[in-house]
Amino acid sequence: MAEVRYLTVNMGPQHPATHGVLRLILKLDGETIVGVDPVIGHLHRGVEKLGEVKTYHQNIVFTDRLDYTASMVNNLGYVGAVEKLLGIEVPKRAQYIRVIVAELQRLAAHLLWLATHALDIGAMTVLFYAFREREEVLNILEQLAGARLTFSYMRIGGVAKDLPDNFIQLTKDFLKKFPARIDEYETLLTENIIWLNRTKNVGILTKEDAINYGVSGPVLRGSGIKWDTRKAKPYSSYEEFDFEIPTGTVGDVYDRYLVRLQEMRQSCRIIEQGINNLPEGKIIADEARITYPEKDRVKTDIEALIRQFKLASEGFIPPPGEVFHSVEAPKGELGFYIVSDGSNKPYRLRIRTPSFVNLGAISKMVIGHLVADVIAIIGSIDIVLGEIDR
């Protein structure tokens, strides 16, 4: 009998559809996948190690660059962990603002996912439609933070600035038209026979596998498990918001697609509630040793100047101890584990990124499928290499 030889194909790190510098070593039998081996690390920047030599405030900007499509949520996760370590209370208004911007960020991230996922499967037009809406979300966030991608908007104890005057109006306008836009994407894809052909029963991840591999976010919910950190371990006042957790049934690419679309609708609901119930008050906790003073006071008040100087140069010193805090990022559960040794820098900063864990399940999903399905499956896991390699 002839010896069976497989074709080994290197998909990536330079490949248009691996969403960055992911390298997959595929073993092919014809076009059928018999083996897959993800190789990561091309984008490693040592964020965790850097965290040990920077003060707690300085680390916020590094979190922007983890999942660069959702920097608001990364900020939220990190400052949440530090606040837990410090045991400080964040003002209600700041909590609500955090929820609003995090959900806007989720919309932007999911729109980017939809755009690239559809493009990978060949529906080019959806890319431009989704980017049109993402642009609007980014414009709103730009009003707020001055940046469009790496916001660094959150501060330990609150947020950097209060909402600008036109923010509420812009967001309301956006929310008014956005559901119709989601319908538009659905018209193009949800019942499109080619789309169904490409996504139904492709890359199935069963309930058991989903739990065993520790996946989270839409990948987990697509497999039919109702788990969302926002509901399971509410943070930043999420318990006061009314929203549903959409879940799939089969756990295929199509279910994950539907889950994310539903999540966008739910995010709209959350933002709307946040805006309507936005409480008045401070936007940052007034803790003299931890939070920055207002910029105006720094220029006139010597105490504020000293406080600013001390915080900027030395930072603050949290009590020794360790803390884990996780938030629901667009890609899944994003966790920060901080060990403090009583100095002004973390002793260890460990980041549990959802894409890294979700990518681990890829071999379970792709083996036995075709090359074209690999692309669809990678798209449906929605990975970002920035947070896989950290």
Add this chain to the structure above:
Amino acid sequence: MLFFVVETVIKTIVVFGVFLLFCAYLTLAERKILGHIQVRIGPNRVGPWGLLQPIADGLKALFKEEVVPERSDKVLFIIAPMISVSMALCLMAVIPFGDHITLFGKKINLVIANSEIGLLYLFAFASLADYGVVIGGWSSYNKYGLLGGLRAAAQMISYEIALGLSCVGVIMISGSLNLVDIVKAQAGGHWNVIYQPIAFIFYIICALAEINRTPFDMPEAESELACGYNIEYSSMKFSLFFIGEYAHLMIVAAVATTLFLGGWHGPYLPSVVWFLIKTFLIVFFFMWQRGTFPRLRYDRIMMLGWKVLLPLTLANIFVTGLVMVLAR
């Protein structure tokens, strides 16, 4: 005899030139149409409305470095794009693009070669054009190229059968393989699309697969195969593949016009204009659907070709024959 030679040479040069120009501007048209579908503008920097864009693209391709991979089969690698483009251009020879005009007291038929087996010629040369893609993918010593070439071989061959069979109904009705005769048989509004609507739909689907357009752009499949068969091609060789592809696009639209939409027939306007209008409507449809559909998967395409299109086109032939016998 001399007149015949001169006439043919002039016709060839004119048709060749105009056809190549159309192909070049199809790239612009495609980008503009897709641009408008996708809420953007499309090229608008080079000349008014980007009208000089195809020329700029061509010049750019000319000045790019020619890269031939070290371990490729160099002869085949270089020949492949030539096959692709020359076979596609040859197809234009038998397409009747107009009725006839009278110049210097002589009647000139607006077709380069009024062949008795025009349709067979078309299929033969269309198949040869596929070799360009297959050989190109195979010779470039690249696994993506190889996969692209494999897909091209499988897809084009299987869809050619259905494509050919979808045209049989037309041949049965008009009783000729001569394209001019087929057009003449459709005079007076008796377009074949009325008698063969299903065959027309099948033809369009198969034609899409034949010219590798979305949703059947398997050999290329940008996102999975990173351009597939033309992955190693650069400079003018790449452009040749591109020209070949657009030439093929024009041809299948022209053939659809000839076989199903009554060719040059139409009221008031000159015959050539009618022919171009119909052809470009189909070309527009091809571009429009590219902006709408995702890409099918390779195995589904094969399934569609063999298990759906092939039996249905055969059934169409059977029904056509049955009706013709009963109606006689």
